[in-house]
Amino acid sequence: MFRDGVLQPAFDQFAVRNPWTGENIDLAASDTAAEVDEAVRAVRAAWRPLRPDRRAAILLGAARLIRERAGELAELISRESGVCIAETRKETERAATNLVVAATEAERLRGESIPVPGQDRLALTIFEPIGIVAAITPFNRPLNQVVVKVAPAVAAGCAVVVKPSEQTPLTALAFAEMLIEAGLPPEHLVVTTGEPGVIGPALAGHPDIDMVTFTGSVRTGREVAGIAAGKKVLLELGGNDPLIVLPDADLGLAVRLAGQGAFATAGQSCRGIKRVIAVGAVADELAAGLVEAAAGKRAGDPLDPATDVGPLVSVAAAITVERRIADAVSAGAKLLYGGERRRGSLVAPAVLDHVPADAELVVEETFGPVAPVIRVADTDEAIRVANGTRYGLQAGVVTRNVAEFSRIAEALRVGAVNLDAGPHFDSPHIPFGGVKSSGIGREGIPYSIREMSTVKTVTLPYPL
Numbered sequence: 001m002f003r004d005g006v007l008q009p010a011f012d013q014f015a016v017r018n019p020w021t022g023e024n025i026d027l028a029a030s031d032t033a034a035e036v037d038e039a040v041r042a043v044r045a046a047w048r049p050l051r052p053d054r055r056a057a058i059l060l061g062a063a064r065l066i067r068e069r070a071g072e073l074a075e076l077i078s079r080e081s082g083v084c085i086a087e088t089r090k091e092t093e094r095a096a097t098n099l100v101v102a103a104t105e106a107e108r109l110r111g112e113s114i115p116v117p118g119q120d121r122l123a124l125t126i127f128e129p130i131g132i133v134a135a136i137t138p139f140n141r142p143l144n145q146v147v148v149k150v151a152p153a154v155a156a157g158c159a160v161v162v163k164p165s166e167q168t169p170l171t172a173l174a175f176a177e178m179l180i181e182a183g184l185p186p187e188h189l190v191v192t193t194g195e196p197g198v199i200g201p202a203l204a205g206h207p208d209i210d211m212v213t214f215t216g217s218v219r220t221g222r223e224v225a226g227i228a229a230g231k232k233v234l235l236e237l238g239g240n241d242p243l244i245v246l247p248d249a250d251l252g253l254a255v256r257l258a259g260q261g262a263f264a265t266a267g268q269s270c271r272g273i274k275r276v277i278a279v280g281a282v283a284d285e286l287a288a289g290l291v292e293a294a295a296g297k298r299a300g301d302p303l304d305p306a307t308d309v310g311p312l313v314s315v316a317a318a319i320t321v322e323r324r325i326a327d328a329v330s331a332g333a334k335l336l337y338g339g340e341r342r343r344g345s346l347v348a349p350a351v352l353d354h355v356p357a358d359a360e361l362v363v364e365e366t367f368g369p370v371a372p373v374i375r376v377a378d379t380d381e382a383i384r385v386a387n388g389t390r391y392g393l394q395a396g397v398v399t400r401n402v403a404e405f406s407r408i409a410e411a412l413r414v415g416a417v418n419l420d421a422g423p424h425f426d427s428p429h430i431p432f433g434g435v436k437s438s439g440i441g442r443e444g445i446p447y448s449i450r451e452m453s454t455v456k457t458v459t460l461p462y463p464l
């Protein structure tokens with residue numbers, strides 16, 4: 001367990017495997033429920049909020065360390081997650097940017113003064129840290145998923161107990177060491193690793209945890225929310241994000257966006273493009289463009305700088321993708337390119353056309369490098385198909401017709417809609433989160449900081 005600012009010797013350990021080579025990269029601790037309990041109690045006893053300027057200095061220091069060690073960190077992420085090094089280098093820079101934004105926001109966390117009508121009193125609202133935050137994170141983008149929870153927690157003045165995915169714990173531990181090196185007091189940070197069914201409930205249900213922020217699948221998120229009942233819970237769950245391409249679209253742009261959004265991180269991104277909804281006559285050209293984009297992607301060794309698409313996180317995940325593609329083809333879809341499992345968990349970037357809107361491939365969140373084209377007759381059908389899923393994270397629309405875009409933006413039940421950008425558009429400065437089964441609450445650094453704060457209202461006599 002990462003406790004008291006250092007890795008403690010563990011009685012039980014588990015091996016972290018490289019999904020490309022199958023080799024063991026390192027061992028991580030298998031913490032027990034009793035150890036989690038003890039660590040959380042110790043944090044509760046020792047934690048005191050830091051002054052905002054100190055929070056900012058620590059966050060800036062951690063950003064600097066990430067930038068200094070970006071090369072080795074990117075390699076570690078690639079080795080434990082399988083994501084190609086070209087993308088994990090971007091992930092380290094993104095993580096550093098998130099820390100810098102959190103540092104800025106830490107010093108900008110200000111409330112309001114409210115003259116209370118008719119009472120001759122003034123109310124002041126003060127943001128206080130919510131307390132001890134449990135952060136449970138998924139395997140994909142294992143550095144940034146931890147940073148988007150820990151950076152706002154530190155900025156808000158909270159202590160945080162991180163439970164990274166058992167598939168990718170090493171990156172989280174490396175980042176924790178950097179935070180301590182940057183000056184975070186040890187009692188502000190614990191990282192617990194091990195069997196999720198043991199340490200997850202011990203953490204989420206712990207009476208000294210004030211808030212649980214969870215990113216992961218819908219199934220686990222709901223379970224965690226049940227265990228955490230009574231605490232503040234923020235859920236960032238799955239997505240099934242559409243890119244809607246209207247007949248007047250800039251097709252070059254649509255193909256570029258669809259190629260990026262469907263194949264980045266080998267399709268293992270909650271905000272990746274999971275469905276390409278082609279309205280009217282654009283479908284033929286769009287599908288042809290996507291085949292070209294897929295054929296141009298180099299799939300293979302994640303540590304090779306020329307690789308665009310690395311292996312999926314596990315063979316089981318790759319088999320699921322392969323099976324869903326086969327089922328869609330049996331239901332009438334045409335496989336235009338790729339989709340085969342080449343080696344272990346490496347799936348060749350796939351393009352399918354004429355995918356039935358009710359195929360499991362597009363009804364469920366498919367975490368793989370797949371661009372499924374669904375053909376629809378008009379905008380109304382596009383909206384119906386886009387909304388015809390339990391998910392509601394983000395969406396992209398490509399069109400030159402702003403009025404039509406506005407109609408779609410109003411009708412979609414999602415957290416964000418982007419014109420001439422994919423659902424994968426993001427920035428640390430804007431809100432991020434879903435509706436329906438995709439989640440509750442908003443991330444995005446300034447928004448997370450507020451989620452991790454409570455408002456205290458102080459009123460005083462004040463003649464108005």
Ligand code: NAD
Pocket residue numbers: 136137138139140145163164165166196197199200201204215216217218219220221223224236237238239269270271365393438439
């Ligand atoms: P997962 O649900 O399997 O695991 C997420 C985390 O929950 C891991 O740390 C895991 O160890 C932990 N966990 C598992 N069982 C637990 C339990 N009983 N109690 C407490 N914690 C438990 O998800 P995953 O496979 O790691 O990640 C992929 C999923 O995450 C996808 O559905 C993806 O869309 C989603 N995701 C969402 C976002 C978002 O911001 N909306 C971002 C990235 C990933």
